Amino acid sequence: MSFHSLSVYILNPLVKNPLLRNLSFVFRIQENVLLSMEIQDSILIAVSGLGFVILIKQMFIFLKGVRVMFLRPPKNLKKQYGSWAIITGSTDGIGKALAFELASEGLNLVLVGRNPSKLEATSNEIQARNGENKQVQIKTILLDLARSNREEISREIGDAIQGLDVGVLINSAGVAYYPTYFHEVGQELIDSVIKVNAEAATWVNRAVIPVMMRKKKGAIVNIGSASSAVFPSYPLVTVYASTKAYLEMLSRCINLEYKHHGIDSQCQIPLFVATKMTRLESSFLVSSTEMYAKESIRRIGYEQLCAPFWMHSLQWSILQALPDSVVDWLLLRIHNFLRKKGLENDPLLNQEICVYDILCLALFGD
16 A cells, blocks of 8 residues: 555544544634734834834934033134124124124124114124123124125125134024015015025125135024924915025035035024014013024034024924924914904004914914
């Protein structure tokens, strides 16, 4: 008898036995269950491992943020870049606060502004605050960036900084407007926003960079905006947000192009700051210009893009965690509320207002 025949002869009765068939079925089920459990365990281990990696990454990001915000030492701007700083928009808001901070660090200043009385007053304030023991040299450039062409800007800036050890450029001049639908914004206002925020900033950068290249060192800070860097869109302030997006990209590209020349270009992103432009009241969420300037100085020369004030960085993180559709809906509602108040000439817009009040009024009505 062959082996095959012998196998059939022995196994046939076993296969035909109902009890043995049931036991075989049970064994197969147990095998499938065990295999399924093994797969589930493998998936659980993989998911747990992935979660652990993500947790470690987030902890690393958090600790890095803490170091950058509170522990990393600021650069010695005068020693590392040069003894002079040029500041546009230096007579109001963030630009003025930065001028005071830079002067307190011992840098000499070139102040650019369009109002001669404001330029003189700012210069006198800085000298008075620094006192006789820490006098700084101050030069002023009377220049209306909204009305000057590229030749005038290049000539005025170039002549003023000739022979100076210019190490820092702060581009803080800016024009904004209250929320208005794009087709309703006046042509002259659109021209001013584009000329000051984009064109003038371009020509000022271009005028200063050759001076820094010759020294092989320099720091450029272009003041951007959350409208383009933080929010997914910025309805009813379209032109302003678009020019700030341009300024952000300009800063990034300049940094890459001239890094090997020792020039650090940076775009700083303020969120809520209490200025004449925003008319916001200083609070826990809204920094004063002085608070912002102190943190701004600490970040010069480091990241290409940053929000210097720690509360702004926290707000940025929260906004990024929200769905774009939610942020878009909220901004559209707030800006429509502000537009309505503007059309009604509401006195609310002529005074400092708390950001909480704006949020509550926009969401829940008057």
